[in-house]
Amino acid sequence: MMKLFSLEGDVAFVTGAASGIGQRIAIGLAEAGADVALFDLPSSTAINDTLRAIESLGRRSIALGGDVTSGADLERAMARVESDLGPLTCAVNCAGIANANPAEEMPLFQWQKVIDINLTGVFLSCQAEARAMLPRRRGSIVNIASMSGSIVNRGLLQAHYNTSKAGVVHLSKSLAMEWAERGLRVNAISPGYTLTPMNLRPEVAEQRKVFEAETPLQRMATVDEMVGPAIFLLSRAASFVTGVDLLVDGGFECW
Template sequence: MPVPSFRLDDSVALVTGAGSGIGRRLAIGLAETGADVGCLDLPGSDLAGTVEAIGSTGRRAVALPADVTRAEDLAGAVATVERDLGPLRLAVNAAGIANAAPAEDMPPEQWQRVVDVNLTGVFLSCQAEGRALLRNGGGAIVNIASMSGTIANRGLTQAHYNASKAAVMQLTKSLATEWCTRGVRVNSVSPGYTATPMNLRPEVAERVAQFEADTPLGRMATVDEMVGPTVFLLSDAASFVTGTDLLVDGGVTCW
């Protein structure tokens, strides 16, 4: 029996949060493994840079300025991808935000904004993508959750973020079981501390040494290290994997 392929040759994918950070690296990584990629992020983000980088791999890309909290934006983005690149088969939902505030002082609007983007945005993205994948005969979705959905990060006051990422993991399991008999697999990847602008923002930048000390591998991840796990879950090599959360945390949750 031949070894199953880890490549995504000639597949069409959509990646949210593709303008920066993990989302951008994943969009480029999917292209490096053979996919054409629709790149979605807020208007004003550096989608042009992502599209240019994908073009240098020899694959096609399209920029999709959109807001993941708006269902109509996502429906339009999927339609554009299918018009310009072909039938959608793969999706990665990496759009997300983070900030910090003590729970007792957190304004309701701060809680709501994080939940709107990190949870409702993932649901609406999956909904729009899932409709296309079901129509097209199947495919795979990977949602970017966080180890913060499994543990409460030492010293960080981010109950809203932690709760939203835990909910993404449960949403992933729920969609996996709804769509499994129709050929759509849904999994999540949960990064640990990763060297992105989100983990270098002012309120946490001084805690990098603690992040590294809390990680058995002794350092933060690079964005490159999120590509392999994500591509695996999208590929035929993971054909019997659905509803799973893959921790890519350098061992943090072992402690």
């Protein structure tokens, strides 16, 4: 039964692999048996920590610098993945940013940057990954969205972020339908409040208490708790699952 969840023999590509959810999922895919290519900004030196963690598991890994808003960077990364690790079979797109501002005061550049990275970056990543996988008629992509793609978080002034994550959910469904007959599955994971570095800063300590109180399970998720859902959606255990937005929110959306 556990072989259903094995990624042995798979080659994975993870964006946003230097920290947070992306870093933990990348290591988790290696724990499940995959060789993993890591992609993040060239300035993200913490990607080397991810690389070392994967290699310590006996899996192959490469670290690639680039920007998810650059199709050329992603195409070059795909070429390196396939030359160094082998044919790409699965991908997780985690790269994203968040910030806040009242909508009536938000400058266009702030709106545009969040949309460019969180939504256009996911599209360009999927596009590059699909170009590698579609000719072989096999593969799986998981995009990291957010529960903020389907609800509006009380007290958080982030119209741009919410809009970008709603777009990721519907983009994932749209691509799933375009590519279903060609052997490529596409799904999304929508985390709830999660203990990423952004939410571990001292200045948001009081806000964390609110997040915990508003979540039915009375706590925030750990990044470890995003690994299982990602492995499930990428593995043979989810071979008949495509176009799904999997909520991992501690029951938040039930309220």
